Amino acid sequence: DAGVTQTPRHEVAEKGQTIILKCEPVSGHNDLFWYRQTKIQGLELLSYFRSKSLMEDGGAFKDRFKAEMLNSSFSTLKIQPTEPKDSAVYLCASRDRGPGNTLYFGEGSRLIVV
Amino acid sequence: GDSVTQTEGQVALSEEDFLTIHCNYSASGYPALFWYVQYPGEGPQFLFRASRDKEKGSSRGFEATYDKGTTSFHLRKASVQESDSAVYYCALGPLMNYNQGKLIFGQGTKLSIKP
Numbered sequence: 001d002a003g004v005t006q007t008p009r010h011e012v013a014e015k016g017q018t019i020i021l022k023c024e025p026v027s028g029h030n031d032l033f034w035y036r037q038t039k040i041q042g043l044e045l046l047s048y049f050r051s052k053s054l055m056e057d058g059g060a061f062k063d064r065f066k067a068e069m070l071n072s073s074f075s076t077l078k079i080q081p082t083e084p085k086d087s088a089v090y091l092c093a094s095r096d097r098g099p100g101n102t103l104y105f106g107e108g109s110r111l112i113v114v
Numbered sequence: 115g116d117s118v119t120q121t122e123g124q125v126a127l128s129e130e131d132f133l134t135i136h137c138n139y140s141a142s143g144y145p146a147l148f149w150y151v152q153y154p155g156e157g158p159q160f161l162f163r164a165s166r167d168k169e170k171g172s173s174r175g176f177e178a179t180y181d182k183g184t185t186s187f188h189l190r191k192a193s194v195q196e197s198d199s200a201v202y203y204c205a206l207g208p209l210m211n212y213n214q215g216k217l218i219f220g221q222g223t224k225l226s227i228k229p
Contacts, residue, residue, distance in 0.1 A: 004157070033216065043158075043203065043219040056216060091157050103150075103217060105157025 002027065004106035006092050012112045018080040021109045024073055025094030033103065034067050034077050037089040046077065046090075082113045116141040118204050118220035126226045127194055135189040135223045137178070137204035145206040147171075147180055147187040148217065152201045161202075196227045 005024040013019050025032050034046040047067035048056040058065070064083075069075045079086055089110050093103040121136040139145065146165045150158040162171035164180040164187065171178055176191045187204060201222045208215040 035219075042221040045216050045218075048216050093157070102160045102163075103158075105159070107155065107157050 004092055004094055004104055006090075006106035006109050008109055009107065010110045010112075012114065013082045015083060015113055016081045017113075018078065019082055019111060021077040021079075021090050021092075021111070023075045023077070023092030023106060025075070025092070026096070026104050027073065029094035029096045029104070030072075031095040031097075032069060032075050033093040033095075034075070035091040035093065037091055037108065043091070049075070079111075082111075084113045087111060087113050116145065116206060116218050118206055118218055120202075120204055120220035120223050122223045123221065124224045124226070126228070128228045129195055130193045131227075133189070133191040133194045133198075133225070135202055135204075135225070137187045137189065137220060139185050139187065139204075139206050141185075141206055143208065144182075145208060147178075148205040148207065149176065149178060149187075149189055150203040150205060150219070152203065152222075154200075158201075158203055194225070194227050196229050199225055199227045201225070 032049045046058045052069040066078045089108040091108045093105040149161040152158040162173040164171040167182040204220040205217045207217045
């Protein structure tokens with residue numbers, strides 16, 4: 001079975017650009033998460049979807065970050081406009097509704113904003 | 115709000131050393147507790163989980179015991195190997211309907227093992 005797929009793996013953007021990161025969750029999973037990972041802050045939740053409905057939107061990220069689930073097998077994270085402080089690894093994770101709370105993470109998209 | 119604290123940012127050991135990574139949590143309810151491991155260039159991977167007081171979770175030689183009294187879930191391994199070098203994350207999630215809700219992660223502990 002395919003795991004969580006994220007594209008692009010690496011992105012370099014100029015300050016002020018719009019960036020779209022993509023995620024395909026594990027087939028059949030109902031929950032999808034976006035996390036931002038930095039050395040200083042660690043893993044921070046950006047968004048959480050259940051069956052395509054937005055359940056939680058990270059309060060600190062609302063103004064320039066927008067996550068969407070276009071269908072049950074595809075999600076995007078748009079950052080607009082980008083700032084240098086957005087440089088980080090963006091991780092997508094999915095989970096099914098069975099027992100347990102195991103998240104399956106993708107390999108991440110590394111974003112550098114110059 | 116709920117939170118997870120990992121005391122050590124980095125741990126450096128030699129092969130066959132004993133490992134302890136400390137994890138303490140603060141939660142309003144009765145959470146489930148997790149350990150995840152992240153190797154370079156990869157996303158975090160589930161290691162194991164515990165859902166009730168005094169329950170021990172374990173995998174790949176790692177173990178941790180849920181301690182509600184001290185609000186802790188410390189990761190231990192008796193004899194580490196170079197291949198254990200990675201970043202380890204402690205996390206908590208809601209117990210009731212524990213297949214719902216977000217996971218809250220600690221800051222992570224980078225483990226480096228010298229051969």
